[in-house]
Amino acid sequence: MTCTSRNLLASLSVLAFLAMPVSAQTVGPSGEAATPSSSVTLDEAQASELQGRGLKAALLWHDQSDFVNAVTAGASDEFARLGIEVVATTSAGFDSARQLADIETALALKPDIMLSLPLDPVSSAVAFEKASAAGVKLVFLSNLPSGYEHPSDYAAIVTDDLFQMGKQAADTLATAMEGTGEVGWIYHDAAYYVTNQRDNAFKTTIETDYPDMTIVAEAGISDPARAEEIANAMLLQNPDLGGIYVTWAGPAEGVLAALRANGNKTTRIVTLDLSEPIALDMVKGGNVVGIVADEAYELGRAMAAAGGRAVLGLETPPFVVAPAVSVTAENVNEGWNTSLHLDAPKSVLDALQ
Amino acid sequence: MSISLPNRAVLQGLIVYAGFVLIFLFFAVMLWDRGFLSAQNLTNIVLQTAPATVLAVGLVFVLAAGEIDLSFGAAVALSAIVAAMVMRVTVWPVGVAAGLATGMAVGFVNGAIVAYVRLPSFLVTLATMGVVAGIARELSNLQSIPVTADTFIGIFGGGKLLGIPSLVIWTVLALLIGHLVFRETRYGAHILATGDNPRAALVSGIRVARLRLSVLVVSGACAGLAGLLYAGRLQAARYTLGESDLMTVIAAVIVGGTALSGGRGTIPGALVGSLMMGMLSNGLILMGLSVSWQMIIKGLIVLAAVAVSLRDPNR
Numbered sequence: 001m002t003c004t005s006r007n008l009l010a011s012l013s014v015l016a017f018l019a020m021p022v023s024a025q026t027v028g029p030s031g032e033a034a035t036p037s038s039s040v041t042l043d044e045a046q047a048s049e050l051q052g053r054g055l056k057a058a059l060l061w062h063d064q065s066d067f068v069n070a071v072t073a074g075a076s077d078e079f080a081r082l083g084i085e086v087v088a089t090t091s092a093g094f095d096s097a098r099q100l101a102d103i104e105t106a107l108a109l110k111p112d113i114m115l116s117l118p119l120d121p122v123s124s125a126v127a128f129e130k131a132s133a134a135g136v137k138l139v140f141l142s143n144l145p146s147g148y149e150h151p152s153d154y155a156a157i158v159t160d161d162l163f164q165m166g167k168q169a170a171d172t173l174a175t176a177m178e179g180t181g182e183v184g185w186i187y188h189d190a191a192y193y194v195t196n197q198r199d200n201a202f203k204t205t206i207e208t209d210y211p212d213m214t215i216v217a218e219a220g221i222s223d224p225a226r227a228e229e230i231a232n233a234m235l236l237q238n239p240d241l242g243g244i245y246v247t248w249a250g251p252a253e254g255v256l257a258a259l260r261a262n263g264n265k266t267t268r269i270v271t272l273d274l275s276e277p278i279a280l281d282m283v284k285g286g287n288v289v290g291i292v293a294d295e296a297y298e299l300g301r302a303m304a305a306a307g308g309r310a311v312l313g314l315e316t317p318p319f320v321v322a323p324a325v326s327v328t329a330e331n332v333n334e335g336w337n338t339s340l341h342l343d344a345p346k347s348v349l350d351a352l353q
Numbered sequence: 354m355s356i357s358l359p360n361r362a363v364l365q366g367l368i369v370y371a372g373f374v375l376i377f378l379f380f381a382v383m384l385w386d387r388g389f390l391s392a393q394n395l396t397n398i399v400l401q402t403a404p405a406t407v408l409a410v411g412l413v414f415v416l417a418a419g420e421i422d423l424s425f426g427a428a429v430a431l432s433a434i435v436a437a438m439v440m441r442v443t444v445w446p447v448g449v450a451a452g453l454a455t456g457m458a459v460g461f462v463n464g465a466i467v468a469y470v471r472l473p474s475f476l477v478t479l480a481t482m483g484v485v486a487g488i489a490r491e492l493s494n495l496q497s498i499p500v501t502a503d504t505f506i507g508i509f510g511g512g513k514l515l516g517i518p519s520l521v522i523w524t525v526l527a528l529l530i531g532h533l534v535f536r537e538t539r540y541g542a543h544i545l546a547t548g549d550n551p552r553a554a555l556v557s558g559i560r561v562a563r564l565r566l567s568v569l570v571v572s573g574a575c576a577g578l579a580g581l582l583y584a585g586r587l588q589a590a591r592y593t594l595g596e597s598d599l600m601t602v603i604a605a606v607i608v609g610g611t612a613l614s615g616g617r618g619t620i621p622g623a624l625v626g627s628l629m630m631g632m633l634s635n636g637l638i639l640m641g642l643s644v645s646w647q648m649i650i651k652g653l654i655v656l657a658a659v660a661v662s663l664r665d666p667n668r
Contacts, residue, residue: 064644087387091644095597096497097583101401105638108388108397122497123589190495 026163028319029121029144029193035317037158037295037302042082042309050308051083057307058088058106060099060116066274067296070340071141074300075115082308087111096120100127107134113307115300117141128154137310139303142194150318155310158303160294161321162194165272166201168326170209172290173243173270180212181242184234186227186255188247189220195247198272202245213242221247227254228261235262243268249275249291259287274327274336276345283329283351291327293339298322366610368661369622373629376654380636387639394635396518400586402631403520404429404579404595408602409609409623410531411575414568416606417535419548419615420467420474422569425576425602427485428459429595432580434489437498437590445505452584453577459485460573464566474569489592497591500584510585520582527578532620544568548615605630608658629658 026034042050057079061068068091076086088106092099096119106114107130114136118124125145128138138154148154173183185203188195206213217234221227227246231254235241244267246252252271256278259267268289271278275291282288299322306316327335332352336344343349380389388394408425415422436452463481467474500506512519535541547554547561555561576595584590607613608629609622633654637647 061644087641088638089641089643090638090647093597095593096589096591097404097587097594098597100587101397101634102638104397104401105394105635108391108394109639110388120497120589120591122499123587123591126588 026159026161026197026321028157028159032150032157032319034161034319034321036161037298037320037322040156040158040302040305040309040317040320042305042312046308046312046314047082049312053083055082055084055113055311056087056109056111057084057113057115057304058090058109058111059086060088060090060092060102060106060114062092062099062117062119063094064091066340066342067294070296070342071300071303073341074297074302075304076300078301078304078308082304084113084304084308092119094119096123096127099124103127103131107131107136110134111136112311113137113139113304115139115141115303115307118143118145121146137307139307139310141299141303151310151316155316156303156306156318156320158299158306158320158322159194160198160299161324162197163201164324165292165294166198166203167205168324169198169245169270169272169290169292170202170205172292172326172328173245173268174206174210174213176268176270176289177213177242179210181214182216182238182240183213184217184219184231184238184241184244185215186219186221186230186234186244186246186251189222199245199247217241221251224248224250224254227251228258231255231258232262235259235264235267241267243270243289246271249273249278252288253277256281256287274339276347279327279332279336279344279348280351283332283348285329289328291335293325293327293335295322295325295339297339297341366619366622369608369610369625369629369658372608372658372661373625373632376629376632376636380632380639384636384639387641389636389639394639398628398631398635399524400518400520401635402627403524404582404586405598405602405605405630406524406624406627407527407575407579407582408595408598409606409627410527410620411572412602412606413531413535413609413611413618413620413623414544414571415474416611416613417548417615417618418544418565418568419551420565420568421478421613422460422463422474422572423478423599424459424463424482424485425572425579426595426597426599427482427489428456428573428576429580429583429598430590430592431459431485431489431492432456432577433584433590433594434493434498434580434592436581437500437584438492440500440502440505441498445502448502448505449509449581452581453574456573456575456577456580457570458573459576460570461566463573464569467569468562468566474565478569486592486596493590493592495592497589500588500590506585506588508585509581510588520586523578523582527575528620528624535618535620540564540567545616545618548612548617550616601630602627604655604659608655630655 087109090102099119140157142159187199217238219230246255249271269287270290272292274293309316325338333344432452432455435455436448439451440448463478466477543559583594605626606623609626611618633651
C-alpha cells in the first residue's frame with residue numbers, strides 16, 4: 001500500500017486493534033485469522049463455470065498510485081481469465097462522499113462483483129449497503145465497513161501479510177548490522193492497523209530474535225514531511241545508531257536526507273514499500289540496506305478470485321493476506337516485478353550496471 | 354422584412370443549456386445499454402450533485418459581487434462535524450442549528466475581514482480555508498463521527514416527502530430562494546452593481562462593505578446546509594467532506610455563466626453547470642474509462658464549456 005494512502009488513512013477507526021495484544025501473526029481488523037492469498041484460487045473447471053455468464057466487476061478505489069495500478073492489473077488479469085468484464089474503475093481521491101457517489105454510479109452498470117478499499121469504516125457502512133442489498137459480491141482491500149459480517153455482507157478482506165513485512169524488515173536490518181548494535185525505530189503515530197502491525201512486528205522481532213541489538217530511540221511520525229527533523233534529533237541524541245527502521249518509504253526519504261546532510265555513511269536504513277529514491281540509494285551502496293514490499297499484483301488477483309468464488313457460492317475466507325517480499329540491491333528488479341509487475345525504474349537499473 | 358437577432362449576451366447565456374443537452378445526448382447514445390438513462394442513474398446524478406448545487410447557489414452571490422470564497426469546502430466539513438458532535442449530546446434540531454451557525458460564522462469572519470479590514474477575498478478565504486480545515490481535523494481527531502438521529506437522516510439524507518427525495522427538496526429550496534433574492538430584490542441588483550463597478554455602486558449609495566460581508570455569509574450558510582446534506586447522506590461527518598467540491602463548484606458556476614470578475618450571475622445557470630459536472634463524472638465512469646482518462650476528458654470539456662460561454666470578443 002502506498003505511503004500517502006497510509007498517512008491519509010491513518011484516521012481509520014480500527015480501534016479494535018488497539019485492544020489486541022501484539023500478535024506473531026497478521027490478524028484482521030476484527031481479529032480474524034489470516035489465510036494466505038495463494039489458497040484463494042479458482043481452477044480451470046471453476047473458471048469455465050464463470051465464463052460466458054456475462055458477469056461484470058467494478059473496481060472502486062480510494063486513490064491512484066503505483067500500488068493501486070498493480071492491484072488493478074492483478075484483478076483485471078484474473079477477471080479476464082474468468083471471463084468477467086471490468087465495467088468501471090474509479091478513484092475517490094480519499095473523499096468518502098465521492099466514494100458513495102462512485103458506488104451508486106457503478107451500480108447502474110449492475111456489476112456482480114465490487115472490489116474496493118472502503119475509505120472510512122463509518123460512512124462506508126452506509127455506502128456499501130446499497131451494493132450489498134443489490135446482491136453484489138463485495139471484496140474489500142485492507143478495511144472493513146463497521147458492522148459488516150462475513151460471509152453475509154462481504155466475501156473477503158484482502159491485505160498484506162503485515163506481520164511478515166515488519167519481521168522481514170527486522171531480519172534485513174539485522175543481517176546488515178551482523179546482529180549487533182543500536183537501532184532507531186520510527187513508527188507511524190496513528191491508530192491504523194496496517195501500519196501499527198507492521199511497525200510492532202519489526203520491534204517485536206528485534207526484541208525477541210536479536211538479543212545483541214537494542215532499540216535505543218523511538219519516535220512516532222504522522223506527517224512524512226517532518227521525517228528529516230525527527231531523524232536529525234534522533235541522531236543528535238544517539239550518534240552511535242547502527243540502523244533505523246522507518247515506517248514507510250516517504251518518511252524514509254527524509255531520514256536519508258538527514259543522514260546525507262550529516263555526512264553519515266554508516267547508519268543503515270530499512271523501510272517498507274518501493275520507492276525510486278530509496279531503491280537508488282540502496283543499489284548505489286548508500287545507507288539503505290533493504291526495502292520490504294507487498295505483492296500488490298497478487299492482492300488484486302486474490303481479490304478477483306475471492307469475488308469469483310463468492311459468485312459460484314464457494315467458501316471464501318474472511319481475511320486473506322498476500323506475501324511480503326524483501327528487496328535488496330541483489331534482487332531489486334526481481335522484487336519490483338514480484339510486487340508491482342513492473343521493471344524497476346530505469347535510474348535504478350542503470351545504477352546497477 | 355427584418356429579423357431581429359437576440360443579442361450576444363442572451364446567446365451566450367443559452368450556450369450552457371445547449372451544451373448540457375449535447376452532453377446528455379452524447380451519453381444517452383453512447384451509453385444507451387449501460388444504464389445511463391435508467392431512472393435510478395438519473396436520480397443518482399441529481400442526488401450526488403445536491404450538496405454541490407447548494408454550494409453553487411452561495412458562490413453565485415459571492416462571484417457576482419466581485420468576490421471569491423475558497424473556504425466553503427472546509428466550511429462544509431466543519432459544519433458537518435459540529436452538527437454531528439452536537440447531535441451526539443443533544444437533540445438533532447440543535448445540531449442542525451449548530452451546523453448552519455458554523456457555516457455562517459465562517460462566512461461572517463471571512464466577510465468581516467474582507468469588508469472592514471479591506472483585504473482581498475481571495476487571500477482571506479485562502480487563509481481561512483486552512484484554518485477551518487485544521488479546526489475540523491482537530492475537532493474530529495481525524496475520525497469519522499457517526500450520525501444516528503433517524504429523523505435527521507430522513508430529513509437531510511435518504512428520506513422522501515411525497516415521493517421526492519429530501520436532498521432534492523433542499524436543493525430546490527436553495528435554488529428558488531437564491532434565484533428570487535438574486536433576481537427579484539433590490540439586494541440582488543445591488544450585488545450585481547457592486548460586482549460590475551464597486552466605486553460606482555458606492556457613489557450611488559450602496560453600502561458596499563456590508564454587502565460584501567453579506568454575500569460571504571450567504572456562502573457560509575450554503576456551506577452549512579451542504580454539510581448537513583452530506584452528514585445526512587453518509588450518516589457520518591468527516592474532515593474530508595467538501596474538499597473535492599471546491600474546484601467542481603467553481604467550474605459549475607462559471608460554466609453556468611457567472612462571471613469570475615463579478616457583475617454577472619445566474620442561479621439557473623449554476624444548477625445546469627452543477628448537473629453538467631455531475632453528469633460528466635457519471636457518464637465517464639459508465640463508459641468504463643480509466644481514472645486518468647476520466648480526469649483528462651472532464652478537464653477538456655470544462656475548458657471548452659468555459660471558453661464558449663465566457664469568451665469575450667473584445668479582449
